[in-house]
Amino acid sequence: MKSEYQPKVIGFLCNWCSYAGADMAGTSRMRYPQNIRIIRVPCSGRVDPLFVVKCFQRGADGVLVSGCHPGDCHYTEGNYHTRRRFALLREFLDYLGIAKERMRVEWVSASEGQKFADLLSDFTAELAGLGPRSKILDG
Amino acid sequence: MDKELIQQIRDKARNLLEEGTVEGVIGYERASDGVTSRPLFVYNPSDTERLIYDETCAHNLVKYLLDKKGKKMAVVVKPCDSRAINLLLNEGQIERDNVFIIGVGCPGMVETNWNHKSETLQAKCRTCQLSKPVVYDFLAGGEIERQAEEETYSDITEEEAKSVATRRGFWLEQFGHCIRCYACRQVCPGCYCPVCFAERLDPLWLGIRIAPEENDMWQTIRSFHLAGRCIGCNECERVCPVGIPLSLLNRKLEKDVKELFAFQAGLDPEEKPPFATFKKEEVMEFEK
Amino acid sequence: MARIGVFLCHCGSNIAGAVNIPEVAEAARRLPQVVHVEDNKFTCSDPGQAAIQQAITEHQLNRVVIGACSPRMHEATFRRTVTGAGLNPYLLEIANLREHCSWVHPDQVEEATAKAIDLVRKAVARVAWQEPLTPKHVGITRRALVIGGGIAGIQASLDIADAGYEVILVEREPSIGGHMAQLDKTFPTLDCSACILTPKMTMVGQHANIKLMSYSEVEDVSGYIGNFRVKIKNKSRYIDMSKCTSCSECVKVCPVELNSEFDENLGKRKATYIPFPQAIPNKYTIDKRGYPPCRVACPAGVNAQGYIALISQGKFKEALEVLRRTMPFAGVCGRVCTHPCEQDCERGQVDQPIAIRTLKRFMADYELKTGREKAAPVEMTKEEKVAIAGSGPAGLACAYDLVRQGYPVTVFESAPEVGGLLRYGIPEYRLPKEVLNNEINYIQELGVEIKTNTPVKNLTEIFDEGYKAIFLGTGAGVSQKMGIPGENIPGVLHSLDFLRQVNFGVKVSLGSKVAVIGGGNAAVDAARIAQRLGAKEINVVYRRSRAEMPAIPSEIEEMEREGIKIQFLAAPVKVLSKDNRVIGIQCIRMELGEPDASGRRRPVPIKGSEFTIDVDNVIMAVGQGVDKATLPEDLDYTNWGTLCVDPVTLQTNIDGVFAGGDVVSDPADVIAAITAGKEAAISMDRYLRGIDMEEGRPETVKRVEEVSKAGVISKARQSMPTLGVGKRKGFDEVELGFDEKTAVEEAKRCLNCAICSECRECEKVCEPEAIDHEMQDEISEEDVGAIVVATGAGPLDHTQFSIYGGGVHPDVVSTLQIERMMNAAGPTGGEVVRPSNGAHPKEVVFISCVGSRDERTGTGYCNKVCCMVMAKQAIMLKEHAPDTHSYIIYVDARGPGGKIFEDFLTRAEKEGTTYMRGQIDSVAKQDGRLLISGQDFLSNETFNIPADLVVLATGLMPNEDAARLFQTLHISYDAKNFLLQAHPKLRPVETAMDGIFIAGCAVAPTDVPESVTQGGAAAEYVLKLFSQESIEAEPMTSIVDIARCTGCLLCQQVCPFQAVEAETLRDGRTVASINESLCKGCGICVAACRPGAIKLRGFSDQQILAEVMAL
Secondary structure: OHHHOOOOEEEEEEOOOHHHHHHHHHHOOOOOOOOEEEEEEOOHHHOOHHHHHHHHHOOOOEEEEEEOOOOOOOOOOHHHHHHHHHHHHHHHHHHOOOOHHHEEEEEOOOOOHHHHHHHHHHHHHHHHHHOOOOOOOOO | OOHHHHHHHHHHHHHHHHHOOOOEEEEEEEOOOOOOEEEEEEOOHHHHHHOEOOOOOOOOOHHHHHHHOOOOEEEEEOHHHHHHHHHHHHOOOOOHHHEEEEEEOOOOOEEEEOOEEEEEEOHHHHOOOOOOOOOOOEEEOOOOOOOOOOOOOHHHHHHHHOOHHHHHHHHHHHHHHOOOOOHHHHHOOOOOOOOOHHHOOOOOOOOOOOOHHHHHHHHHHHHHOOOOOOOOOOHHHHHOOOOOOHHHHHHHHHHHHHHHHOOOOOOOOOOOOHHHOOOOOOOOHHHO | OOOEEEEEEOOOOOOOOOOOHHHHHHHHHOOOOEEEEEEEOOOOOHHHHHHHHHHHHHOOOOEEEEEEOOHHHHHHHHHHHHHHOOOOOOOEEEEEOHHHHHOOOOOOHHHHHHHHHHHHHHHHHHHHOOOOOOOEEEOOOOEEEEEOOOHHHHHHHHHHHHOOOEEEEEOOOOOOOHHHHHOOEEOOOOEEHHHHHHHHHHHHHHOOOEEEEOOEEEEEEEEEOOEEEEEEEEOOOOEOOOOOOOOOHHHHHOOOEEEOOOOOOOOEEEOEEOOOOOOOOOOOEEOEOOEOHHHHHOOOOOOHHHHHHHHHOOOHHHHHHHHHOOOOOHHHHHHHOOOHHHHHOHHHHOOOOOOHHHHHHHHHHHHHHHOOOOOOOOOOOOOOEEEEEOOOHHHHHHHHHHHHOOOOEEEEOOOOOOOOHHHHOOOOOOOOHHHHHHHHHHHHHHOOEEEOOOOOOOHHHHHHOOEEEEEEOOOOOEEOOOOOOOOOOOOEEEHHHHHHHHHOOOOOOOOOEEEEEOOOHHHHHHHHHHHHOOOOEEEEEOOOOHHHOOOOHHHHHHHHHOOOEEEOOEEEEEEEEEOOEEEEEEEEEEEEEEEOOOOOEEEEEOOOOOEEEEOOEEEEOOOEEOOHHHOOOOOOEOOOOOEOOOOOOOEOOOOOEEEOOHHHHOOOOHHHHHHHHHHHHHHHHHHHHOOOOOOOOOOOOOEOOOOOOOOOOOOOOOOOOEOOHHHOOOOOOOEOOOOHHHHHHHHOOOOOOOEOOOOOHHHHHOOOOOEOOOOOOEEEEEEEOEEEEOOOOEEOOHHHOHHHOOOOOOOEEEHHHHHHHHOOOOOOOOOOOOOOOOOOOOEEEEEEEEOOOOOOOOOOOOOOOHHHHHHHHHHHHHHHOOOOEEEEEEOOOOOOOOOHHHHHHHHHHHOOOEEEEEEEEEEEEEOOEEEEEEEEOOOOEEEEEEEOEEEEEEOEEOOOOHHHHHHHHOOOEOOOOOEOOOEOOOEOOEOOOOOEEEOHHHOOOOOHHHHHHHHHHHHHHHHHHHOOOOEEEOOOOEEEOOOOOOOOOHHHHHOOOOOEEEEEOOOOOEEEEEOOOOOOOOOHHHHHOOOOOEEEOOOOHHHHHHHHHHO
16 A cells, blocks of 8 residues: 555745756656645745645645755855755754654755756655655644 | 842832833732732832832733833843843844833742742743843842753753654644634734734635644744744743643754754844854755 | 636647646636636647637636746746737746656656646646736946956957947956967967957057956946946056056066966066056056065064065165164164064975074174165154153164154163163173164164163153153163072172173173073073173073073074073072072972963972082073162052053053053063054154044054965075184174175075065156055946956966876976967067976977866866867977977867868878877876876877977866856856856856856857857847846835834845845834845745735745645
C-alpha cells in the first residue's frame, strides 16, 4: 500500500531563479515525481510564513520554498530574509510536531534544472518515508 | 509591602501630575478582594495615595501605553516589563518623550487567584536576572539583589527531546482546550495590529469556528508573530483561562532566536530585530 | 462576478501527448466562475490567439486562464492578445502545463492529467482575485552614463554623443583606451592598434557632448530606468588638470620608480606619470596609496619613505629637508630613536626592514661633513609670544613647530646648557655633542630664543611678560630610589646624577667593581660609561629575563660585547657596606609569575636564593620621577606624580599652559617626547587662534592597505659599522654610520609602500604650480536615464601558472608582454627580447588555453581571442626578425569570426610557424634556455623543444572588484564575475535591470570588432530608450493600506530599494508609504508586514492563498 501513497507537495518558487530552474528541468525533459504543485512568487522573500503554515493546515505533506542562491537574488537581498524567516519557522513547526523534514528551503538557480529535478525526487522519497499526514491531526 | 518604596512611587506620581509633566500615571492599586492588585489609572494628584506595589502586581502595564499614544503618561514598570518599552520604542509605537518611566525593582511576583496569593514565585521570576528595569526615568526603591536561577530552557529541551509525534499529540491536546478568547493577544504588549490576522477577511487566514486546525494555526502564528519580539513578561500564559502553557511556545522561539541570530528582544531599542536584518555570511541548518 | 474563460493548448503533442486535454477541459468546466472552456492545437499561433479574442467578446469574459507553456515564455504574448480584445492585460493567468507538467511527466498520463487539473484550478482561483493594473508613465533623463573607457565604452559613448545626447564616461584609470591601447597590432588586418584607437580617444576627449571623468569610479547608483542617480568618485590626481601642461618636469625629479602597469611590468614608471604618450586626458597623475607603514608607525609621523626615496637618488640635502618638515632631530633620532618604524617596515616581510634610523642619521652626518648653510630665520608673522620651559626634546620640538608657523618663541632652560636629557642623559659615545649642537643651532637660527640658567618658577610672571601660551617640557629629572637598606651609603650612585656629572665633565671616580641595577637604557648607558671610566668588572642586575628587558637590543648586544655581564632574574636586597664604604650587594634570584598590568610577567623572589656580588660601587638605574619642587605652583598632578593634562590637547589644569614629555608621561623615549611637543604645538596654535583644540585636529593617518612585493629580490640590510671593542676606551662614538654609497644602496631597498613618497620635489619644479599634495577625492552626483557597463576584462596573471614556468622563469611571458615589447613605444623600443638577459630569442613557444577551457585554473570555456593573438604574434615575430621560429602548442586552433580570420591562421602556418596539437608536461630550465616537454596528440609522441622564450596565452577575466560595481548596479554576474545578459541569444546587450546595458569583455571574452559591435548595440538601446516620450513603469508594485499600518516600519528596514518612506498623517500617526517608482515588486515587505497592511499588486495575499486553497 505504501508504494501508492503520493505525498502532496506545495512549492513556492521565485520567478527569477527557481521557477526558471523548474522550467529548465522541463525544457531539458528531465523527469521528476509529479507530486509538486508550484506557486510562482516574484521572490522567495514574498513568501509569508503564514502561507507555509496554511499549507500544512490544509494537509500538505511537504512544503518547498525555493529562491536564488544567496548573493544572486534578483532583488539583491530577498533570499537573505527568506533564509532567516524559514530557518526559524522550520524549527518551530518541528517543535509543534510537524517534522522539519517536511519543510525544505532550497537555493536553485535558473540553470539548475537537474538540481531541481533531483531535489524533487529526493524530497518526495523522504516524504514517502515519513508517511502520510492528513491535515492537522498527524505530524 | 515595602512602605518606603510605595511612598516613593506615590510622591513621584503626585509630583509628575502636579508639575504637569504627565497627564496620567498608570500604576497598581489593591483589588477589591483586599489581597491581589489591579491596574490603576491616576489623573488626579489626590488619587496617587491609592497606588501600591507588592508581589501581586503582575500586570505588564506597558500594554496600556498603546491606548494612550500621543499623551504624556507615566507608568510603573517592573524589570521584565521594561523590555516591552524598548520593544515598542524600536517599533515606533511609543515616543520616549511621551513616557515617564517609574522603574521599580522586583522581588519576584507570586501566583495569585481571587482573594488568595500563594507563596510560590511565578516561573518566569525564578530565572529573571534583572535587578532593575533596563530603561527608566526614576527608580523607586533602588536596585534589588536577585538570586535567580539561570535560565536553562530545560523544559524546552525536554520537549525537544521527545518524538515529533509525541509533541504533535501534546500540542493538539493543549490547543484542543483553546476557546479562542484571544485574551493572550489582548494582554500582550507586542500584539497591536489594528486588525489581527485571525480576524482578517482579505484574505480569510483563519476560519472562525473553534476547531483544532484553526486553533493550531492561531497559536502557531500568534507565537511566530512574536518571534524575536516576545519580551518574556508571560502575561499571555497568566491570563489564559484554560491554562495552555504558552511560555513553552514563546520561550522556544526566544531560545532559537538567541541561538540562530544572537538576539534578545527589548534589551536595546536601537538594535535591529532578527527579521529586519541579516548577515550575508550566515549559514542555516538547511544549507549545510 | 468573474466570468473566466479557460484556454487549453495542446502545443502539438508537447502537452497533449502526456495530458488528457478533454479530461482537463471537463474538470475546468466544473470550476466556479468558469463560463467558457476551449482547447487549441497551438494557442500561441495567430488562429489560437484569435480564438481567445473571439471568445472574450462572445462570452463576455473578464478573466482569462491559458493552460500552455511557461509564463516566462508567452505571458507577454498573451497579455497582448487579451489587450487586443479590450481586456486589461493583467487579468490573465497562465497554467504552466508544459514545462512543469507534460515535459517532466511524459509517460504518466493519469498523474500528469490530475496535476494539470490542479494547475488549472489553481490558476482559476488566482485569476478570480486579479485586479486590472495600469502601468504608470514616468519621464526620462536623456543623458547616459558609460562605465569603462575601453574600446566598447568609447564606441558606445561616441554613438550616443553623436546622436545628440550627453554622455558621462567614467574610467577608473588615468586614461581611457583600455587594453586595446596596449596592443601593438590588431588581428587579422595587422593594423597598428594605436593608429586606429587614438583618433577615437581624441574624439572622446574633444566631443562637446561627452563629459570624460577619468580616474573616477562609480560609488553608488539609485533610481530606475530613465531616472538613475549616480554617485561618482573622482579620485584625486594631486595635480590640477586645468593647470598641468604635461611638460613632464615632475617625472624627472620624482625619486620613486615602480613597474609600469601599462608595460605589463616590463618597463618602469614614476610615481607621477602618464600611462602612455597618447593618453586621454593627457595629464599627469600622482599615484598615492595612503601612508607608508613607517610613517604611520612613527609617533611623530616622520615621513621616512620621503627621505629614503631621495637618499636613493643621492639627493641627501633634499632628503634632510623632508625630515625637517616634521622635526629637527635627524642626528639625534638617527642615533637614539627606538625606531618603531623599522618594526612595521614592509621590507621586513621580504627579508629585513630598511635601516631607517641609520639612514636618518646619515643625512645629519652628511650635513655635518659637508657643512651647512646657516638657516634663514623665519619671518615672525604672529604677534602672540610663546614661552617654553625646558629645552629637552619635547620643548625643542614644540618650539620648532611654533617658530615655523611664525610665533615668537622663547625657551627657558634652568641648566647652563641647552638640550635637557639629550645632553645630560645620553652618553657621548652614543650621541656626540657636535651632532646635538648642530641641531640646536639650527633651531636657534630659525629664530627661537633660548635662555639658559633661567628656570620657570612662576607662571603668572611669564604671562605678565606678555607670553600668551606656555609649554612645560621640564622632564623627569630625579632618580627614583629602591628603598633597600644601604641605599644612601656614599658609593651608591643614581644613574641620572651619574650621567649628568659625566656629561657635564665632572670627574667621577669609580672602583674597579661596579653593579648597575635596572634594565632600561639608563642602566645600559651607566654600565658602559662605568667601563669607560675604568671599572673592570661590571654586572648589570635585572629582575626579569632578556625578553622583557626594555633597553634597545642593539645597545644590550654592544654592552655585552664590551664585556659587561648581566644577571637576569635577580634583584638587590641590600647594599653591603663596611666603614660606610660599599663592599658588595646582596641579591635574590627571581622567577617569572603571572603577567602584571603592563602585560609583562611579574618577577617573584625565590626563597633562600640570596647571593652576594662584591662591588665597590652600585649605580641605581631603576626609574626617574618628576621633581615637583622645580615646577610652578597650582598645577594638578596624577597619582603617579606626573603632571595632569588633557590626553588630546595636552593642556594642564591652567588655561593656556600645556605640558608634554617626561613631565607628563613618565620617562618614555625621545620620539615620544618629540611627539608630545608637536601635539602641544598644534593645541597652542589652535588656542592662540581661538579655535577648538579638539575638533578638527589632523586625523590619524591611513596606512596603505596592500604593498606589492611581487618581483622583489631578497637583499640583506646594510650592517652598521662599529668601532672595534678594543678601541672603545674614551667616549668616541661606537656606531660609525653609513657612507654615501652604503646609504644609497640601503635606500634602494625601500619598497615605496605608498608609491608617492611625498618628498615634494615635484612641487619645486612645477612651473604652472599644478601640484597639490593636499588634494582630496571629490564625489559628484549625476542624473542619467541609461547606463552602459563596459568595464572589460583582463588577462589572468601569467605568473600564477607555475606549471608552465610562469613566475618561475623570467623568460616565460604573457601575450600582452610580447605585445608591449613589439611596440616601438614599448619598454624595449620594439625589440622582442628575453627578459633574463635582453638577448634576441630565436625559438619561441606559444602555449594556448592557459587558464581557459580549464575550470581548475580559470574559466571553463574558450577565451575566443587567443588563437588569433598567437597567430598574429608568430607572424609579427618573423617580421621583426626572420630567423625567429615559433611553435604554437594548441588544444584546438580556430579563427572564430570566419572570413579572413581563418585564413590568418593558415598564413601563420605558411609563414613558418609550427603548429602542434598537444599538451605540455613541463617547462624546465636547461643550459640557459627553456626546455618544453609534452605530448603531441596527433603523432602520439612526446616532444622536447628547446626555446628561448615561452609565451602563455592566458584567459581573460573581469577584475576582482568588478563584482562590487555590479552589486551596486543590481545587475547579475556569474561565478567568474562576467556579466549576465537578459537573454544570451535574444537580448545580448540588455540586463535584467531595465535601463542598464552591457558591452565588451565584461560580458564574455570578445575581440576588438565584437567589442565595437556591442558598444554600438548598447548605444542603440540607449537611443531607443531616449527616443521614447516616457517609460511604462511596472504596475506590480506594493501599496500600503494606511488604516492597517502600525508604523513599525519593518518594511522600510527590509526593502532593498529604499522604496519605503515614513509618512506622518494629519492625525499625527506615522505610517509607511511606498514610492512606486522605486518599488521593484519583490514583496519582501509584504511578507514582513504582520498587520497585513501592504499589498503587492499582482501577487496579493488573496491570490496566493487562493492558490493554496485550490490545492
